[in-house]
Amino acid sequence: MTALTLPNDAEAQYLQSIADQFAAEDMARDVIPRVRILRDNVKNGTDLIALAGEFSIDDPLAGKIYAPSISLRLYQQYFRYKRYDADAVRRNKDGDTVKGSYTHSILIKSLQDEAPSDDGKYQCGRPVGYIRNWKELPKDEQEFIKSCRQMAIFFGEVRIEGKDQTGSTVSMQLPVEMELSNKTSGRTLVNFYRELWNSKRISPNSVSVTLLPFEVKGGVTFYDLSCKIEEGVQHQFDDDAIALMQRFTDYVSGINNKVMEKHKSAMLDAEDNVVDEYLELEVDDE
Numbered sequence: 001m002t003a004l005t006l007p008n009d010a011e012a013q014y015l016q017s018i019a020d021q022f023a024a025e026d027m028a029r030d031v032i033p034r035v036r037i038l039r040d041n042v043k044n045g046t047d048l049i050a051l052a053g054e055f056s057i058d059d060p061l062a063g064k065i066y067a068p069s070i071s072l073r074l075y076q077q078y079f080r081y082k083r084y085d086a087d088a089v090r091r092n093k094d095g096d097t098v099k100g101s102y103t104h105s106i107l108i109k110s111l112q113d114e115a116p117s118d119d120g121k122y123q124c125g126r127p128v129g130y131i132r133n134w135k136e137l138p139k140d141e142q143e144f145i146k147s148c149r150q151m152a153i154f155f156g157e158v159r160i161e162g163k164d165q166t167g168s169t170v171s172m173q174l175p176v177e178m179e180l181s182n183k184t185s186g187r188t189l190v191n192f193y194r195e196l197w198n199s200k201r202i203s204p205n206s207v208s209v210t211l212l213p214f215e216v217k218g219g220v221t222f223y224d225l226s227c228k229i230e231e232g233v234q235h236q237f238d239d240d241a242i243a244l245m246q247r248f249t250d251y252v253s254g255i256n257n258k259v260m261e262k263h264k265s266a267m268l269d270a271e272d273n274v275v276d277e278y279l280e281l282e283v284d285d286e
Contacts, residue, residue, distance in 0.1 A: 030251045033059040035070070035158065035178035037185065037213050037223050042066060049167050053213045053223050057160060057176065065170050067162030069212040072178075073235055074193060074204040076155040076248050078107035079182060081115055083124040083148045106256040106263075107153055111182075118259045120266025124148040152186030154178040155248040159208070175244055177251075185213070185225045192227040205241070208233045 035057050042050040050056070050066030057065040083103045090101040103124045105115035117124045126148035134142070159173045180186030189211070193204045212226040235241070 030247065030254065031060045032155075032248075032251055033057055033174055033176045035176045037180070038066070044165060044167055047167055049163055049165065053215050055160075055162075055211075055213070057158070057162075057174075059174065062164065062170070062172070064165050065160055065162050065172070066164075067160045069210055071159040071208045071210050071230060072154070072156045073158075073208050074154060074156040075241075075245050076252070077190065077193065077204075078109060078153040078155075078252065079111050079115075080107045080151050080153060081105040081117060081124045081126060081148050082151055083126075104259060106259045107252050111150065116260060116263040118262035118266065120263055120270050150182040150186075152180050152182040152190050154180070154189065155251075157244065175247070180225075181222075184216070184222050188225045189227060196229075202229075205237060206235050208235070 035055055038050060038052050038054050038056050040052050041048060042056075051068075054066055054068045055070050057067070057070075059065060081104070084100070085103060086100050088101040088103075089097060089099055092098050103117055103119045105117040105123055108115045112129060114128055115123050119125070122128070126145050131137070131145070137145075155177055156175070157173060158176050160170065162170050164170050180189065182190070192209070196202045196204060196207075208230040210228045210230055212228075213223045214226055216222055216224050
């Protein structure tokens with residue numbers, strides 16, 4: 001696989017420019033509830049709480065909330081790459097050493113942008129853009145590229161009518177981060193908002209959109225999204241909206257700054273390893 005190469009000075013300047021771009025003055029980690037689509041049913045004892053394919057909202061204050069659909073007011077949308085490394089060693093929250101972890105890139109606005117990742121590579125090792133010679137690549141390289149998944153990340157405010165972990169009814173509105181595969185449901189939602197703006201000149205932030213997952217069966221079962229604008233709902237970009245937009249911007253800056261720190265550290269480690277190997281070769285030659 002061909003890696004991106006830059007002259008030493010240019011590379012240093014490039015990395016510093018990205019670090020400066022995503023630096024945040026206050027790096028205290030904000031915690032924003034995350035939305036996912038369930039892969040399995042959720043039970044409380046013998047009681048069925050939520051079905052596979054429904055939404056799961058992980059709220060640090062309220063705990064887990066489940067809902068068959070949600071209403072989303074979009075604020076920001078990004079992409080990122082992620083890859084699962086089953087052999088990677090990491091420490092879990094309890095301080096124990098475990099195997100298996102995800103590599104992530106920074107969040108980017110376009111898939112045509114380069115995305116430094118925390119493994120010291122770019123796009124977690126995947127080339128940018130469309131791969132024209134895909135069929136000519138070796139199988140192992142194809143499998144590696146497939147493992148570097150493109151994800152669509154949505155930041156917005158959702159309204160939920162659902163249940164908590166005990167099965168009690170919950171009704172609330174809260175800011176969220178939602179990560180979806182850009183191969184399936186994420187691409188559907190990206191295209192929906194793109195069409196909304198390009199064809200109808202409707203700002204995605206001015207409307208609420210009802211999202212309803214549905215199952216798609218094939219070689220592998222996955223979930224896509226049905227998207228529909230809520231009639232009669234029109235949002236204003238007021239002071240509260242401006243504040244929430246800034247919160248999301250600061251949150252993304254914090255994530256990207258952390259990834260860039262790991263990226264530069266991994267690159268330095270890789271350079272040290274190359275030097276060590278070179279010195280070992282010199283010793284062997286003597």
